[in-house]
Amino acid sequence: MAAWKAIAKTELRRKTSSFRNHRFLLFLVIYTILCVWAFLFAPLIFDLFMPNLVTYFPGNVFSVVGYLIEFILMMLFLMIIMYPMQNIYRKTEVGYKEMVLASPARPGDIFFGEFIGKVPIYLIFILALAPVITGLINPIINLNIIQYIIIYLCVTGHVIFAALLGSILVSWLEHKIARSEKARDLGKVLLFLLAIAMVAILYTFTYLFNYIKSNPHIKNYLSFYPSLWFSNIILYTIQPVLISSYILNIWVSIFLAVFIPFTILYITFKKAYAFFSLETSIEKTSTIIEKENKFYRFIRKITRIKWEGLIITQLKEFFRKRENIMKIVYTIGLTLFEGVIFAFLGGDYPNLDTQDISLYMMMSVMIAGMLFSLFLGNFIFVGSKELIWVYKKSPRNIKVLIFSYLRMIVIIIFFIGIGLTIFFSLFFQYDIFTAIFFFLFLIIYSLISVSQAIGLQCINPAFEEKGGDMQLTIGILVIINMATIFGSLFLGFQLLGNFNPPPELIKVFFSLPLIIFGTLFAIPLLFFGLKKLNKIE
Amino acid sequence: MGELTIDNIAISTKGLTKHFGKIIAVNNLNIEIDYGKTYALLGPNGAGKTTTVRMLNSIISPTSGTALVGGYDIISQSIEVKKICGFLPESPGLYQKLTPREFLEFIGELYSLPKELIITRIDELLEIFDLEGRENDLLEGFSRGMKQKVCLCAALIQDPKIIFLDEPTSNLDPAATRMVKDLISELTRKADKTIFICTHLLDTAEELCDRIGIIDKGTLKVEGTPRKIIDSVNAQDLEDAYLKIMGVTKIEDLLAWREELPEKAKEKKKRKGRKKK
Ligand SMILES: Nc1ncnc2c1ncn2[C@@H]1O[C@H](COP(=O)(O)OP(=O)(O)O)[C@@H](O)[C@H]1O
Ligand SMILES: [Mg+2]
Numbered sequence: 001m002a003a004w005k006a007i008a009k010t011e012l013r014r015k016t017s018s019f020r021n022h023r024f025l026l027f028l029v030i031y032t033i034l035c036v037w038a039f040l041f042a043p044l045i046f047d048l049f050m051p052n053l054v055t056y057f058p059g060n061v062f063s064v065v066g067y068l069i070e071f072i073l074m075m076l077f078l079m080i081i082m083y084p085m086q087n088i089y090r091k092t093e094v095g096y097k098e099m100v101l102a103s104p105a106r107p108g109d110i111f112f113g114e115f116i117g118k119v120p121i122y123l124i125f126i127l128a129l130a131p132v133i134t135g136l137i138n139p140i141i142n143l144n145i146i147q148y149i150i151i152y153l154c155v156t157g158h159v160i161f162a163a164l165l166g167s168i169l170v171s172w173l174e175h176k177i178a179r180s181e182k183a184r185d186l187g188k189v190l191l192f193l194l195a196i197a198m199v200a201i202l203y204t205f206t207y208l209f210n211y212i213k214s215n216p217h218i219k220n221y222l223s224f225y226p227s228l229w230f231s232n233i234i235l236y237t238i239q240p241v242l243i244s245s246y247i248l249n250i251w252v253s254i255f256l257a258v259f260i261p262f263t264i265l266y267i268t269f270k271k272a273y274a275f276f277s278l279e280t281s282i283e284k285t286s287t288i289i290e291k292e293n294k295f296y297r298f299i300r301k302i303t304r305i306k307w308e309g310l311i312i313t314q315l316k317e318f319f320r321k322r323e324n325i326m327k328i329v330y331t332i333g334l335t336l337f338e339g340v341i342f343a344f345l346g347g348d349y350p351n352l353d354t355q356d357i358s359l360y361m362m363m364s365v366m367i368a369g370m371l372f373s374l375f376l377g378n379f380i381f382v383g384s385k386e387l388i389w390v391y392k393k394s395p396r397n398i399k400v401l402i403f404s405y406l407r408m409i410v411i412i413i414f415f416i417g418i419g420l421t422i423f424f425s426l427f428f429q430y431d432i433f434t435a436i437f438f439f440l441f442l443i444i445y446s447l448i449s450v451s452q453a454i455g456l457q458c459i460n461p462a463f464e465e466k467g468g469d470m471q472l473t474i475g476i477l478v479i480i481n482m483a484t485i486f487g488s489l490f491l492g493f494q495l496l497g498n499f500n501p502p503p504e505l506i507k508v509f510f511s512l513p514l515i516i517f518g519t520l521f522a523i524p525l526l527f528f529g530l531k532k533l534n535k536i537e
Numbered sequence: 538m539g540e541l542t543i544d545n546i547a548i549s550t551k552g553l554t555k556h557f558g559k560i561i562a563v564n565n566l567n568i569e570i571d572y573g574k575t576y577a578l579l580g581p582n583g584a585g586k587t588t589t590v591r592m593l594n595s596i597i598s599p600t601s602g603t604a605l606v607g608g609y610d611i612i613s614q615s616i617e618v619k620k621i622c623g624f625l626p627e628s629p630g631l632y633q634k635l636t637p638r639e640f641l642e643f644i645g646e647l648y649s650l651p652k653e654l655i656i657t658r659i660d661e662l663l664e665i666f667d668l669e670g671r672e673n674d675l676l677e678g679f680s681r682g683m684k685q686k687v688c689l690c691a692a693l694i695q696d697p698k699i700i701f702l703d704e705p706t707s708n709l710d711p712a713a714t715r716m717v718k719d720l721i722s723e724l725t726r727k728a729d730k731t732i733f734i735c736t737h738l739l740d741t742a743e744e745l746c747d748r749i750g751i752i753d754k755g756t757l758k759v760e761g762t763p764r765k766i767i768d769s770v771n772a773q774d775l776e777d778a779y780l781k782i783m784g785v786t787k788i789e790d791l792l793a794w795r796e797e798l799p800e801k802a803k804e805k806k807k808r809k810g811r812k813k814k
Contacts (some may be wrong), residue, residue, distance in 0.1 A: 287674065287677075288673050290673055308648055309645070309646030321634060386631075387632065389596055396621050400647070443681075
């Protein structure tokens, strides 16, 4: 058996290890469900609601469907690239790689084998996604068999290419990580950048939809983004006019969609040694800390004695990891960026009315809260599982870990909150009451949001060496945040329409739903999380 | 031994049992250890030693049975148990971005010790464990043995009455091993501590311990002083006795896999399968 085959088999086994006694059954069930979905349910569902969409957008339903397809593929491309990145947190993976490297297998075999081993899993993505695309199109024009085949081929190519890029990225990062601690920080930041790009696309799509529709040429700036090559082919098969405004015509798209993935696959196979040669000596940095920073001494002064040492411990562990500083910078940067962007996109800046200001305030707080939960709350356990035993062994038990971490986050949010408040007050010309309101709103919502993340982590903890799936928690957090924001916007506008409040109260009408929805998620998550954590073994 | 008396028994377990799903990690364990004695729980990897000490430290709760540690019940009086026990875990759980001094301060605070006491104890412990020059380095740069030393300091910082050491010498160099062994005997002789050691190293157990229990697959096989155990199976030394008790395969069997032909192996498998039925 060729080495890559053995590696592919092991890879598939490792990925499905939790179903190790029923692997065949597992795939049978999944593929059966997906086929039922693809050939029965998806067409039924789309036949139900597509006629509505057609009447809703008379005349240009094609372009609406076109945008939807482009958007779905864009999101999916990022999601699939991110999928293999969860490995970066696991130290044991490096050990496994060392063993494989010690065998006579060549780096190209290893890379190719690991990649092929994941294909059955990516098949799931393909079978889940393609019916959505055909379902969107079929009710408008009846697809013939050739068009079906082309669409399925495009989706397959798209998914596999994204998976390939993700695998290369991860292998390269793991390679770097094995050689330097600094790269580990890089990997974590990269994962978050991708998550943020995903959210950005989602927001852009939701809020700039009309803008893009009237200015299709701005999409040309994205021609380098691979999912567009594939969506162009799909759009062309259903209606050639749809891609007429692109720089990339159909031939260039096809060329890129076929040529680039195969070239990359070939190059990586040949050049795999460049990202698979594991250096035996992992660089160990030795940092000496002579004196406690002024910041910590200040914190010592303002915290109560009973918690002082624990909070200081959390703060030191947090701030001495370089990637955490980056995360804070990103949180601040993205929140500011988003606030400014919304203000400009809404048009009238700087002549905003109270409703606009309240709406933008809510959006900014919401974004800040989500970033805090992704960047801070999610990382409560990323350390060794052994630390859990240290806390459990002490008379103060494990709950002090959660509460000292929360207290640390209050401190961090407090300082960041001051900065954000000053910026937004100047930018939107808040009066003093609005500024204070913004500050309190920001802190409260951020804490609620972080509690959601901590609760989720307690239920499904991600440790450095083993444990829950970070990708899953990030996904759930993003979904929770989306539900919260759309629920709150809906409720906010409903309340506004029904009660017609005085201008000073409009911001309350927008902020209250956000806090209520956030709390509705946070309390059960934290409650069950703490319960679960108490029983961890 | 008759009635349980709180006065002179440091640790006593009553039918202590722990299941992880289908795995029975510890099965109906009954042991008694007097104050001031050193006890070794010997056993191969996966025997249930770590699970036992975790239960005795109220870190995980038993599936059934219970135990008294220092006179306190591990289920209903877990906080008291945690206060009087020190615990060296099997693999070091440390905050990588703290210095040894900062980490030990943190542990001291977890046990709510007064500040001045923490600082003087840290100085003394760092000196004993020869970590003085490195006390301001971040722990991430430490080797495994050095991390273990820091964890040993952490186990001792609250001056516990009863000390649990899970594989205390497994990652240490010979000099550090000697030092830990001396420390253990000093602690029992001079400071009158009760020490519970889990190990698979026979010499450690034989040298240090008053009594030894041998555990395999969660069940306690034999218990007694090293002499008594050796005599009971007519062995020459503890290693011999251990191998006899565990029923370890003979040396000839160890290399049998090299000669075996595929067909023969199949036959053997069949025979084994039949035997089971
Ligand atoms: N948290 C856990 N979850 C499931 N099984 C466990 C857990 N901890 C230990 N075990 C199982 O219990 C058995 C005893 O483990 P352990 O007490 O660690 O052995 P030892 O310390 O003697 O090497 C092993 O079979 C191990 O797989
Ligand atoms: Mg163990």
